Amino acid sequence: MTHKIVTLAGDGIGPEIMAAGLQVLEAVAEKIDFDYALEAKAFGGAGIDAAGHPLPQDTLDAAKEADAILLAAIGSPQYDNAPVRPEQGLLAIRKELNLFANIRPVKIFDALKHLSPLKAERIEGVDFVVVRELTGGIYFGDHILEVDKARDINDYSAEEIRRIMVKAFEIAQGRGKKVTSIDKQNVLATSKLWRQVADEVAKDYPDVTLEHQLVDSAAMIMITNPARFDVVVTENLFGDILSDESSVLPGTLGVMPSASHSADGPSLYEPIHGSAPDIAGQGVANPISMILSVAMMLRDSFGENAGAAMIEKAVDATLAAGVLTRDIGGTASTAEMTAAIIANL
Ligand code: IPM
Ligand code: MG
Numbered sequence: 001m002t003h004k005i006v007t008l009a010g011d012g013i014g015p016e017i018m019a020a021g022l023q024v025l026e027a028v029a030e031k032i033d034f035d036y037a038l039e040a041k042a043f044g045g046a047g048i049d050a051a052g053h054p055l056p057q058d059t060l061d062a063a064k065e066a067d068a069i070l071l072a073a074i075g076s077p078q079y080d081n082a083p084v085r086p087e088q089g090l091l092a093i094r095k096e097l098n099l100f101a102n103i104r105p106v107k108i109f110d111a112l113k114h115l116s117p118l119k120a121e122r123i124e125g126v127d128f129v130v131v132r133e134l135t136g137g138i139y140f141g142d143h144i145l146e147v148d149k150a151r152d153i154n155d156y157s158a159e160e161i162r163r164i165m166v167k168a169f170e171i172a173q174g175r176g177k178k179v180t181s182i183d184k185q186n187v188l189a190t191s192k193l194w195r196q197v198a199d200e201v202a203k204d205y206p207d208v209t210l211e212h213q214l215v216d217s218a219a220m221i222m223i224t225n226p227a228r229f230d231v232v233v234t235e236n237l238f239g240d241i242l243s244d245e246s247s248v249l250p251g252t253l254g255v256m257p258s259a260s261h262s263a264d265g266p267s268l269y270e271p272i273h274g275s276a277p278d279i280a281g282q283g284v285a286n287p288i289s290m291i292l293s294v295a296m297m298l299r300d301s302f303g304e305n306a307g308a309a310m311i312e313k314a315v316d317a318t319l320a321a322g323v324l325t326r327d328i329g330g331t332a333s334t335a336e337m338t339a340a341i342i343a344n345l
Contacts, residue, residue, distance in 0.1 A: 115251025132239025
């Protein structure tokens with residue numbers, strides 16, 4: 001069976017790291033006999049340039065028909081004050097494909113430990129997953145801006161909370177069996193419902209421990225004792241903030257992948273970092289987050305666990321061997337890093 005993968009290279013360093021990710025995919029596919037077909041589509045600033053919209057209709061149609069979607073990066077200073085911005089494409093594709101579950105693994109690479117802003121003893125054993133609700137909450141409520149007042153509506157239905165909670169518990173079952181649900185229950189009605197649903201869902205997973213944390217203290221724990229987290233689940237806005245906080249623990253954004261899942265449609269995989277316009281086109285971007293996004297795709301969308309593990313091990317080995325791009329203290333180019341990872345497969 002041929003798996004259909006839609007690729008959205010986007011802007012800035014996007015096309016360079018996408019090329020790297022696809023080279024690794026090609027090399028692994030040969031080893032594991034994975035049959036796939038690629039379809040490249042315009043998205044983000046590239047979508048605006050091609051079709052006047054960051055998510056052109058033709059891109060959306062292809063994405064809906066895909067078995068999985070790989071996205072590299074979007075955004076460009078050229079659109080900073082434009083009426084239509086690349087980021088709108090991101091929100092639109094999340095909503096259109098119902099990608100309600102955003103998964104961001106946070107782990108420390110042995111070879112990069114020294115880059116973490118935290119002291120060595122604080123990052124010892126850090127290995128957790130942020131599960132962010134991605135299609136509800138304040139992001140998608142009404143945004144009302146008047147001359148001298150403004151309002152943003154935060155809406156959650158119990159069902160929206162339940163499905164992200166189920167995702168978090170399922171992930172926890174395959175890991176450390178602990179869920180930390182984060183809310184602001186001492187103030188917000190949506191958070192009171194959030195906590196109630198979390199407690200209900202927990203009953204179906206007796207092997208998993210549930211703890212609740214308020215978002216402000218969770219932000220502190222993430223810096224003072226991040227090793228205590230296993231699976232962190234939270235609403236859209238808190239997840240946006242906390243996932244950025246968590247992403248600095250490994251000391252670089254350049255190595256972190258993510259996945260966004262719907263209930264039954266195609267999932268989308270992307271690096272957590274942006275399009276880095278300052279280094280675009282120079283061939284020096286770190287391709288690892290894109291390459292690890294390919295690994296996540298192989299595992300989550302296609303059940304190709306061996307292929308995924310092969311990529312992850314090759315990345316570990318390459319970093320351990322001291323092949324490092326500029327952002328992580330080395331001099332390797334994107335092409336050199338990619339070639340080294342392929343050689344280590
Ligand atoms: C992210 C980004 C987006 C978000 C922006 C670009 C709209 O920060 O994916 O975390 O806030 O969700
Ligand atoms: Mg964000």
